[in-house]
Amino acid sequence: MDALHYLLVLVSLLLILYQLTVPKRIERKNVLPRPPSLPIIGHFLFIKMLLKLPLHEVLNKLCNKYGPLFLLHLGKRRTLVLSARSDIEECFSKNDIIFSNRPLLPSRKVVEYNFTTLGAPYGNHWRNLRRFFAVEVLSPKRLQLSSTIRTEEIRFMIKYLFQTSFQGFVKVELNSFLYMLDFNIIMKMVAGTRCFEENEIDTDRGKDKLDDLKQSFSPVEPLALGDYFPFLRWLTCYGAEKKILNKFKKRDAFLQAMLDARQNLDKTPSVSGGGSEIDQTIIDVMLKLKEFEPEFYNDDVMKGNMMAMLMAGTHTTVITMQAAISRLISHPEILKKARDEIDNVVGQSRLLNDEDLPNLTYLHCIINETLRLDVSVLPPRESSEDCTIGGYHIPRGTQLMVNVLTLHRDPELWTEPNSFMPERFLQNEKGGGFKFVPFGIGRRICPGSTLAIRLMTLSLGTLIQCFEWEEAETEDKSQGVAKHKLNKRKKCVKMIFRPREALTQVLAQL
Ligand code: HEM
Numbered sequence: 108m109d110a111l112h113y114l115l116v117l118v119s120l121l122l123i124l125y126q127l128t129v130p131k132r133i134e135r136k137n138v139l140p141r142p143p144s145l146p147i148i149g150h151f152l153f154i155k156m157l158l159k160l161p162l163h164e165v166l167n168k169l170c171n172k173y174g175p176l177f178l179l180h181l182g183k184r185r186t187l188v189l190s191a192r193s194d195i196e197e198c199f200s201k202n203d204i205i206f207s208n209r210p211l212l213p214s215r216k217v218v219e220y221n222f223t224t225l226g227a228p229y230g231n232h233w234r235n236l237r238r239f240f241a242v243e244v245l246s247p248k249r250l251q252l253s254s255t256i257r258t259e260e261i262r263f264m265i266k267y268l269f270q271t272s273f274q275g276f277v278k279v280e281l282n283s284f285l286y287m288l289d290f291n292i293i294m295k296m297v298a299g300t301r302c303f304e305e306n307e308i309d310t311d312r313g314k315d316k317l318d319d320l321k322q323s324f325s326p327v328e329p330l331a332l333g334d335y336f337p338f339l340r341w342l343t344c345y346g347a348e349k350k351i352l353n354k355f356k357k358r359d360a361f362l363q364a365m366l367d368a369r370q371n372l373d374k375t376p377s378v379s380g381g382g383s384e385i386d387q388t389i390i391d392v393m394l395k396l397k398e399f400e401p402e403f404y405n406d407d408v409m410k411g412n413m414m415a416m417l418m419a420g421t422h423t424t425v426i427t428m429q430a431a432i433s434r435l436i437s438h439p440e441i442l443k444k445a446r447d448e449i450d451n452v453v454g455q456s457r458l459l460n461d462e463d464l465p466n467l468t469y470l471h472c473i474i475n476e477t478l479r480l481d482v483s484v485l486p487p488r489e490s491s492e493d494c495t496i497g498g499y500h501i502p503r504g505t506q507l508m509v510n511v512l513t514l515h516r517d518p519e520l521w522t523e524p525n526s527f528m529p530e531r532f533l534q535n536e537k538g539g540g541f542k543f544v545p546f547g548i549g550r551r552i553c554p555g556s557t558l559a560i561r562l563m564t565l566s567l568g569t570l571i572q573c574f575e576w577e578e579a580e581t582e583d584k585s586q587g588v589a590k591h592k593l594n595k596r597k598k599c600v601k602m603i604f605r606p607r608e609a610l611t612q613v614l615a616q617l
Contacts, residue, residue, distance in 0.1 A: 139187070139499050140173040141180070149180025151335060163483035163512040166190070170513050176497045182335025184210070186487075186506040187496070190513040192520060194497045196541040198507065199549040202494045204229065207550045210489040210506050213340060214331035214348050218355045224411030225419075229491065229550070235403060239412065240554045243392045244296075250558060252384060253296050254461040257562055260291045260301065261569050262458065266617040267308050268574065268604050276605045278579050279309055281432065284602075285425045286317055288566060293420045297413050298365045299388040323358040324417045362410040366390060389416065416555075424559050431477040431567055433600070434527050436578050441529060442571065445470050449572045455609045459568050464561060470568050472529035474560060478545035480516075480527060485509040485547050511544060573614060574604040 144150045166188055169177060175191035189195050198206050207229035211222060219226045225240070227233040243249065264284070271277045287308055291301040302320065307313030329347035333340040369390040387395075393412065397404035435442040448469045453459040459467070488507040495501065516524040520542050522531065546553035553559070570576070579601040606614055 137499060139176065139178040141178040142169060142173060144180050147182075147336075149182060151180075151182050161483065163510065166484065166508070166510040167513055170510060175513070176499070181506075182332075183337060184335055184506050185502070185504070186508055187501060188508045188510055189496075190510040190517075191497075192514060192517070192541050195509060195514065195544070195548065197496050198509075199541065202490075202496070203549040205490050205492050205494050206488045206507055208489045208491050209551070210487055212331070212334040214328070214334050214351055218328075218351060220407040220411045223408050225415045225554075236408075236412070237554060239393075239396075240415075243396070244389055244412075244416070245554055245558055247557075250561065251461075252387075253558075254561075256295045257292055257565055258460055260288060260295060261566050262617055263291070263301075263305075264288045264308070265458075265569055265573055265614070267305055269606055269614040269617065271309075272604065272606055276603050278601055278603050281429060281600045281602045282425070283309070283314055283317055285428050285566075286321060286421065287313065289421045289425050289562070290317070290320055290417075292562060293416055295388075297389045297416050298369060299386070299390075323354065323361060324414070324421060326418050326422060328354075358414065359410065362413050363406070365413065366406065366409055370394060389413070419553075420555055420558070424563055427474070427477055427481060427559075428563050428567055429600075430481040431473055431563070432570075432576070432602070434477060434480075435473070435571075436576065438527055441473065441527070442576075445473055445568075446571050449568055453572065456613065458613060459565070459572055461561065461565060464564050464568075467564060467568060468533065469529060470564055470571075471560070472532040474563050474567070475532045475543070475545075476527055476529040479521075479543060480525075482515070482545040483510075483512045485511055485544070488551065509544070509548070515543065515545075570604075572607075573610050574606055576605075577603045579603045 142150055145152070169179075169188065170190045175189065176194050177188055179186040179188060189198060209226050209228075211228065215226065216222065222228065223232065225233070225236050227236065264287070268277050268279070287303045291303055294300060294302045303313055303316070307316065329350050331347045331351060333348060369388065390409070390413070393404050393409045397409075435445070448467060449459060452466045453463050464471075485508070490501060490503055490505045490507065492503050493500065515521070518524050541548065546556040546559075
C-alpha cells in the first residue's frame, strides 16, 4: 500500500469513528428525528440548499417530512428546529434562560465589537444594554418624544410624492422609497440628520447611496465556513470572512464618523448646555451617560448600539410594509376597509398622526396579519446548559431555530391559515401565548416592537389616507428563473400613487 492508500484508510476510520461517537454524545436518552447526514459535514449540504431556497421553505419541507421537532448537524453546529407551539412553549417558559444566548459565531467576533453589542451573551453586559434601550431609546416617553421625527419624515416623503405627481400620478420603486423613509427616520433618531434629501429620492445618486447603506447595514452575511468547521478557521483571510470583515470596516468607519461629528457638536455650548430633550439624539443620550459611566459607554458599545438600530430597525420594517402593501393591492376590499376606518377616525381635513394610532384598530390588524404570514424564522439562539425539550435530551451548545412560518400557519391554531384575513385579530383569534410570535419570545424578545408597530402603522396609514395605489409594472425577472427567486422580483415592484382628490388641499399645505 502506498502512502495515499494509508491516508485514505486513516481518513475513513476517522470518519466512521466520528459518526459512531457523535450521536451518542448528543442524545443520551432517545434520538431526535433528523435527515440522513454525511460524516463531518453533517447536513451542511442543506446549507447549500438554504442559500438557494428561502430558509423557511427548506424548514417547512423538512418539518413535513421529519415532524415539528428535528435536528440538523451543520458541520460542528447541532441545530434544533422547532415548529410546534408546545415545544416552543417548553423552550421559552421553563428553559428561557438556558436559551437566552445567541450563537457566538467566530466570524461575528470583530463585527459585533468583541460581542459587546446586543448580540452579547446573556449576562450583565447584555442586561445593561437592554436597560439602555428600554429606558433611553424605546421607552414610552422616548417614543413620544421621537414621534415628531416620524411624523416629519413621513410627511417629507408624502410631500415629495404629492409634488412629483404633477401628471396626476407618480411612479416610484416601492422598495427604495420605503428604505429611504426608514433610514431617514432611524438615522434622525440616532444622529439627528436624515440620510436622503429631496433631490436624492428616486434618483440614481440617491439609489447608489441607498445601495451602499443597505449593503453596510444588511443583517445577512455571507456564510463563513470557519463557523461550522473549526479546522477551516484559518480561512479568515479569504472568501466569506474577508467579505464580512471588509463590510465591517466600511460600516465601522461610517458609524465612527457619525459619532465623532456629534461628539464635536457636543462641545458647542448649545448642545452641551442641555439642548431640549426633544432634540436629543440617541448619540447625545449615550454621550451624556458616558460622563457617568465612561467605561461602559466606550466607542465600541456606542457604535454597537447605533448599528443595532440601523440594522435591526430598517430591513424588518421595510420588508413588512412592502409585504402589507403587496397584500393590500391584491385585496382591494381590505384596502378600502382600512381607508374607511382612517376617514372615520381622522377625517379628510388633516393628516393622521401618532395620537390617532390607538383608534386605528383595523390598520393594526393588517400589520399583525402581515407579520403572521410573512415573518419566517427567529434569529438563532444557543443553549447554555443541558435541558429536555419534547422528551429529548438537548445538550449545551445546541443552536435553536424557531420556524415561525409553520407555527403561524398551523391549521390547528389558525382558521384558513394561508388566507390574508386581518379580521381574525379583531375576533381575538390571536388568543393564547406562543402562537403569534413575530417579535420573538422570552428575555431576548425584540426590544423595538412598539417603535416598529408605530412606525409601520403611521407610514402605511398615511399612504392609505393620501393616495390611491396601483402596481405599475413589475420588472418580471421571474421568467426562466426558479420560483424561489420571486422574492427578489418583489423588490422591483413599481407603484403608482395618485393623490386622493379629497386630500389634495391638505397635501398642498405640506
Ligand atoms: C417589523 C419589524 C420588526 C420585527 C418583525 C422584528 C423582529 C425581531 C425578532 C424576531 C427578534 C429576535 C427575538 C428573539 O430572538 O426572540 C428581534 C430582535 C431585535 N430587534 Fe427587532 N424586529 C423589528 C423591528 C425592530 C426595530 C424597529 C428595532 C429597533 C430600532 C429592533 C431592534 C431589535 C434588536 C436590538 C434585537 C436584538 C435583541 C437581543 O438580542 O437582545 N427591531 N427583532
